Amino acid sequence: MFYMKDKILIKVIDRLGKKGCHRGHKLGDCFDFDSERGNLCPMAMHCAFPYIDILRYGGKLPLSREGDIRFCCSDADTALVFKLEIVKPGR
Structure with a gap:
């Protein structure tokens, strides 16, 4: 069975x-974790x-209160x- 992992944006x-x-x-x-993570700030x-x-x-x-998953970068300024x-395969 071939497993397709979810896409994470x-x-x-x-x-x-x-x-x-x-x-x-x-x-x-917006960045695709698998194909564009190199474009995202390392922090x-x-x-x-x-x-x-x-x-x-x-x-x-x-x-979050809005019902989604959130985080902040570590740059305090x-x-x-x-x-x-999360995008399921085939969507």
Whole structure:
């Protein structure tokens, strides 16, 4: 049996800090974890990876008040908010 893993999209949905992203990310940017993770800021990727690892191995994550999975980058001056979207194969 061939197993297709879920696609995981990483979307920039908000900014909490006052400064813009030093890597140039802005609201609305979206990255496919498998094919575009090299385009994501390493600081954001460092924060995203544990969440993605848990999802890929069948774990569950707490949901935000909006019902989705969110995390922030570790740059305190910027603090971009990212949302993880899981796309099932064939969709």
